[in-house]
Amino acid sequence: MVCLFLLIFLPCAFSARILGVFLFPSYSHQKVFQPIWRDLSLRGHDVTVCTTTPLNDPNLTNLTEINISFQHDNTQHAPPDFLSKEINMFEDFHNIVNYMDFIAATALTHPSFKNFLETCAENFDLIILECLYPVLYGLSRKFQAPIACVSSLGALTVFQDVVGNPSHPTLYREFFVTLHHPDLDLWHQSELVLLNLWSRFWYEFVVLPRGAVLAKSVFGHEIGDTLDGEKSVKLFLLNVNRVVYHPRPNVPAVLELGQMGLKPKETLREDLQTFLDQAKSGVVYFSLGTLVHLEGSSIGRTILEGLARVPYKVIIKWNCSTLLHNYTNILCREWLPQTQILEHPNLKVFVTQGGLQSLEESISARVPLVALPFLVDQPMNVYKLVKQGIGKALNPVTVTPDELKDCVVEVAENRTYRDRVVEIRGVLLDKATVSTEKAIWWMEYIIRHKGAPHLRSLNVDISWFSYLLGDVIALFVVGLASTCLCFYYLLKLFNYNL
Numbered sequence: 001m002v003c004l005f006l007l008i009f010l011p012c013a014f015s016a017r018i019l020g021v022f023l024f025p026s027y028s029h030q031k032v033f034q035p036i037w038r039d040l041s042l043r044g045h046d047v048t049v050c051t052t053t054p055l056n057d058p059n060l061t062n063l064t065e066i067n068i069s070f071q072h073d074n075t076q077h078a079p080p081d082f083l084s085k086e087i088n089m090f091e092d093f094h095n096i097v098n099y100m101d102f103i104a105a106t107a108l109t110h111p112s113f114k115n116f117l118e119t120c121a122e123n124f125d126l127i128i129l130e131c132l133y134p135v136l137y138g139l140s141r142k143f144q145a146p147i148a149c150v151s152s153l154g155a156l157t158v159f160q161d162v163v164g165n166p167s168h169p170t171l172y173r174e175f176f177v178t179l180h181h182p183d184l185d186l187w188h189q190s191e192l193v194l195l196n197l198w199s200r201f202w203y204e205f206v207v208l209p210r211g212a213v214l215a216k217s218v219f220g221h222e223i224g225d226t227l228d229g230e231k232s233v234k235l236f237l238l239n240v241n242r243v244v245y246h247p248r249p250n251v252p253a254v255l256e257l258g259q260m261g262l263k264p265k266e267t268l269r270e271d272l273q274t275f276l277d278q279a280k281s282g283v284v285y286f287s288l289g290t291l292v293h294l295e296g297s298s299i300g301r302t303i304l305e306g307l308a309r310v311p312y313k314v315i316i317k318w319n320c321s322t323l324l325h326n327y328t329n330i331l332c333r334e335w336l337p338q339t340q341i342l343e344h345p346n347l348k349v350f351v352t353q354g355g356l357q358s359l360e361e362s363i364s365a366r367v368p369l370v371a372l373p374f375l376v377d378q379p380m381n382v383y384k385l386v387k388q389g390i391g392k393a394l395n396p397v398t399v400t401p402d403e404l405k406d407c408v409v410e411v412a413e414n415r416t417y418r419d420r421v422v423e424i425r426g427v428l429l430d431k432a433t434v435s436t437e438k439a440i441w442w443m444e445y446i447i448r449h450k451g452a453p454h455l456r457s458l459n460v461d462i463s464w465f466s467y468l469l470g471d472v473i474a475l476f477v478v479g480l481a482s483t484c485l486c487f488y489y490l491l492k493l494f495n496y497n498l
């Protein structure tokens with residue numbers, strides 16, 4: 001506690017100029033990064049941040065926030081295929097990178113971002129980016145600064161490649177694949193290897209060149225024709241935890257954080273507090289986060305019907321103007337203070353889409369889950385929560401109202417789920433350092449040591465052929481073949497009849 005106090009409240013010995021660019025229009029991403037930019041500014045650094053969710057705190061005098069909340073409109077344009085369960089991993093990869101390109105393009109070509117670039121005369125000492133948009137590597141050349149990448153979850157292999165983090169296609173699987181069983185058959189293993197090769201090929205020959213064209217048009221000709229993440233990214237911070245993600249080997253530039261979210265200062269409004277206090281039979285909380293919108297769809301109607309049948313009170317985060325009935329047990333709000341609701345003693349079950357932040361908050365509040373996974377990392381998170389015994393999963397495409405009701409009742413009434421959550425919570429929260437503190441220390445380290453070139457892994461600079469020892473293997477094969485040939489001709493020479 002003393003250390004935390006010292007690090008956060010004692011100003012740092014130097015003041016740096018830091019730029020943060022966080023384009024993704026989702027609260028669950030932004031809240032992971034908020035404590036980073038808040039605490040950097042409190043330590044006396046001059047921080048400028050482009051964000052869709054500004055803190056808007058007048059006390060943070062060293063912080064300039066550029067509000068790009070217009071990006072929220074873009075979540076309406078998520079590819080519809082995202083919500084299909086039948087989709088294969090290759091399409092999933094394409095959906096993700098295309099969506100990210102779309103998000104980056106709309107943000108960077110918007111007048112408020114252009115205006116920022118034009119008015120920003122000085123250089124920076126560090127640039128902090130969400131590691132999803134290669135086009136932003138161009139900022140490193142524009143402002144002559146090293147980059148620290150952060151992610152609100154894990155990261156795709158193609159992004160980890162910039163710091164040379166070792167990857168293995170079947171052991172350390174992409175977070176969006178749905179193949180999580182530890183012992184995959186040969187067919188599925190081959191599929192994962194092909195996905196790994198294909199995603200790297202597509203990234204190198206399509207995504208990067210496309211990003212380079214956009215970068216040049218936005219940041220100016222001086223940044224050149226290529227995007228060189230390998231030269232500019234010095235640090236890679238991942239918000240992964242030991243409950244959902246497998247342990248894996250990381251190079252020194254990759255750090256694992258976990259539980260980064262800033263707890264909002266919101267309090268329960270009086271009507272919510274009364275609703276929760278008076279629900280003696282218990283409360284179920286339902287939210288699909290910020291990216292999944294089912295209002296008006298048949299899946300949405302099925303879920304509401306199931307929730308209306310449970311023998312508890314229900315709080316839902318939903319677009320309330322689309323409700324066709326007044327359900328007697330349901331309270332609907334467009335926005336809810338999730339952490340505070342989960343921490344209420346009457347709360348029995350969280351019905352969720354299985355996003356990482358929701359999962360961590362639920363475990364911290366000791367609440368078991370019923371999960372309806374939709375996209376990206378949600379199927380993986382949900383596979384893990386079922387495996388850990390802290391909840392149950394349902395397929396949102398095929399679920400019926402009664403299945404959902406029975407599942408919620410089972411998780412609410414059977415003690416084993418809650419007991420497991422308490423156990424898993426111990427694992428999740430047992431950490432040597434507060435994650436924000438670790439993130440800040442390493443970012444200042446990168447600034448102090450001018451990009452810390454001594455952290456750079458050897459993997460970054462050698463070709464894949466040398467990495468896989470192709471030349472050595474070739475030498476062995478040639479050596480072995482020539483030896484065999486020599487023997488063959490020697491024996492022939494001495495007239496052995498072969």
Ligand SMILES: *[C@@H]1O[C@H](CO)[C@@H](O)[C@H](O)[C@H]1NC(C)=O
Nearest residue numbers: 015041042044059060061062
């Ligand atoms: C702003 O930065 C200065 C040093 O640059 C520091 O002394 C001051 O405490 C900071 N103020 C806040 C509110 O963070």
Ligand SMILES: *[C@@H]1O[C@H](CO)[C@@H](O)[C@H](O)[C@H]1NC(C)=O
Nearest residue numbers: 053054055056067068069070
């Ligand atoms: C950001 O901008 C939007 C739209 O201009 C506005 O509604 C919102 O209140 C702003 N957010 C903050 C925290 O200033």
Ligand SMILES: *[C@@H]1O[C@H](CO)[C@@H](O)[C@H](O)[C@H]1NC(C)=O
Nearest residue numbers: 055056057058059060061265
């Ligand atoms: C700013 O600081 C003052 C005095 O410490 C405090 O009363 C106020 O709540 C703070 N404002 C915010 C938005 O945190």
Ligand SMILES: *[C@@H]1O[C@H](CO)[C@@H](O)[C@H](O)[C@H]1NC(C)=O
Nearest residue numbers: 293295296319320321322334
């Ligand atoms: C809620 O639904 C109504 C009716 O479909 C729509 O007009 C409105 O934009 C929606 N609100 C939000 C916040 O999505």
Ligand SMILES: *[C@@H]1O[C@H](CO)[C@@H](O)[C@H](O)[C@H]1NC(C)=O
Nearest residue numbers: 320321322323324325326327
């Ligand atoms: C639900 O009830 C409220 C007030 O009791 C009423 O204004 C509203 O029209 C009702 N909605 C529906 C869909 O019946």
Ligand SMILES: *[C@@H]1O[C@H](CO)[C@@H](O)[C@H](O)[C@H]1NC(C)=O
Nearest residue numbers: 389410411413414415416417
């Ligand atoms: C409670 O759940 C556990 C794990 O799913 C199961 O083994 C057990 O039989 C359940 N108990 C009851 C009383 O249903």
